[in-house]
Amino acid sequence: MRRVNFYSGLDIDLSLAHKYDFNPYYCNIESSLSDPIIIDGKEFINLASNNYLGLAADKRVAQAIAQAAEKYGASMCGTPIATGSMVLLQRLEQRLANFIGLQDSIIFPSGYQANCALFLSLAQSEDLIIIDHYAHASLVQGVRLAGCKVKPFLHNNVSHLRKILEKSSEYKRVFVVTESVFSTEGSIAPFDEIVNLCAEFDALPVIDDSHGIGVIGRSGRGILEEKNLDNFDGIYTASLGKALANTGGIISGKKELIDYLKYSCPGFIYSTALPPPVLAGIEAVLDIIDKEFPILSERMWRYKQMISNCLIDSGFELTEGQAPITSILIKDLEDCARVAKMIHTNKILATPFVPPSVPPNENKIRLIAGANLSENTINKALDLFRKIGKEVNLK
């Protein structure tokens, strides 16, 4: 009977999806992230992936992956501390650190795992973790697992952060945790101010740059370049599955930190290392960024501006994002479901965010135009948004 109760208690609320006969999640993609993308046999314009630079389906990247698979096979079948430690892994860890502007890094199977594992290894019961209210679920899970005092601060609000820091002297160590780019709205953290506050109060800044690496900064090196933070002595994490167009996550920072984690972080030591083809793919993306970032970046930002302008002209309310992300803000949950369905029916793939991913009455539909899309595709999308804007009747 206990087993029956267990399974009958696993409820999910799909009432909205049933009402509108539309569930935007777990769609059936049958192609690469090409232009167009194929879903259930139909061509869609992809404005949903975090494929900012459009390199996920780049032939040069695919070729590097294929060559690595031929040379090294599918997997090293070992953790990084054992047979996972191969030449491509070590080379990429150092190359990513150099790219970001830090001393060293380690690569995890995912960004989520890196963030969860970090605090479990570093924080102790006498410590305080201060975290942005809207930080990513992986950071929230990570700090909750740490077992020390956690104090959230109001989103991107340095005055509130200062107030908390002013009362932090009783704690052994203080970490201040935030993201560079908040991806549901596209806002960028005032991380230079946060780093200065950390210096003033002897706290350690921790930044998740998942939506910043390969995207922001003069040459795409992320938040530290964007905010001119030379000599950053905090902790840096990022997903490798967004602009870097593959999978995995990194923790980067001072050599002492990375050496410590290599021998004391269970989430790293006991996870199978990323396979060689993945590592080679990320290297190929870094090669392309080194040579082509100005061209790709210009296109990415231009598309963002075109989409944002069109949506505003079509009567939609947008969030005030500074990243190449356009988020339509729709207060009413049912309106959001309706607009999401209209966008999907018009063969545009977008990402709706509803609570608990966003606060109540702040539902969003996120659009990211990768640099692989043609201008013709973007213009087609704009025509469709204008049409939707005329048909939609928001509360």
Next chain:
Amino acid sequence: MSLEERVIKTIEENLEKKEKVGLNTDLRNDLGLDSFARVIIINALEDEFGITIPDYEFKNINTVAEIVKGLREHFPDLKES
């Protein structure tokens, strides 16, 4: 300032958006507070009144009036101003 006024002022100052808060305001249904937002409010009340509120005290609290009642019950020495 009464205890009620101090609680309301503290909550209003620690929300992501400007909202009018009253004694009957429901933290979840009216303000849409998630778990972290509730922690922000609890921490702010602790600072405002110089107290430590155990996590379980706020677990089943929904309205501002219930916060005030809870504070009076558990911290009878709280001053009104």
